[in-house]
Amino acid sequence: MSFAIFLGLGLGAIAWGLRATEEVSQLAGAVIGAILLVWGLCLTPKMFLLGAEILAVIAVFRICVRCCECE
Numbered sequence: 001m002s003f004a005i006f007l008g009l010g011l012g013a014i015a016w017g018l019r020a021t022e023e024v025s026q027l028a029g030a031v032i033g034a035i036l037l038v039w040g041l042c043l044t045p046k047m048f049l050l051g052a053e054i055l056a057v058i059a060v061f062r063i064c065v066r067c068c069e070c071e
Helices: 002-019 023-043 046-068
Strands: none
Touching: 002 023, 002 046, 023 046
């Protein structure tokens, strides 16, 4: 169950980054969240992997779309 801890921490870091007002904090939250999500995905059993990957892609996709709107 350690994968759930890392996935939760990763999603929490991304959520913190989205709520932050400064760009440095947003970037730090995204990077830390991505690292923790990858670590959690590496530990995830195969039967939960597809659901965890979908959740991770949705979480990171929000940040990417938000960055593209700044242009």
